[in-house]
Amino acid sequence: MRDVIVTKALQQINEQGLKFTTAGLARKLGVSKRALYEYFNSKEDLLGAVFDLILNDLRQQISRICYDEGLDPIEKLTALMLASPKxxxxxxxxxxxxVNRFMPNQWKKFEKYFEDKWEKVELVISQGVEKGLFRAVNLAILQKIYMGTVEKLSDFNFLFQNNSTLKNAITETAEILIYGIMAPDCRNTNPSSVSVPGQMQACAR
Structure with a gap:
């Protein structure tokens, strides 16, 4: 029953936001409100259970991706960036x-997940550098870019104004972080060797 409550709670959260009521949830489940409190001490306790299940699912995915010997570092990095709860x-x-704005204690769980995920990202980048697939970069700066991007992309107003979803925004971010803004035909061009604008244009021909 506990798992059923958590699953239905996520549906209520996504439909009504954090303002959903335990009374309404109980009605959806066809049980009494008291029955809910046999499994959860409070609404925040229930929310914590929902968030924990989602984050644990993500952590398991991240671990599988990171240690999957069938994926090369580029595939691993892409998969890490795009991992979503299943x-x-x-x-x-x-x-x-x-959650970010109104539930700081719960948001700390997400921040901890992002930090743990970044450790895996650094490991994969190091593997890619060793294989010559990535160039060595300042990982502290890259982390700031990544963490700042995740925070900004979680802004619902930004996504709404740009007619995007979080998944789509993160997908585009992953592509930019991995491949930059250089056109595919130019990716093997050494930037330091291109000094004339016409040369850069020629690489796409």
């Missing part, structure tokens, strides 16, 4: 934004 389902952008 067992329970994702939270909407609005909910993530509200």
């Amino acid at each position: 067992a329970l389902g994702p939270l909407t952008e609005q909910v993530l934004n509200d």
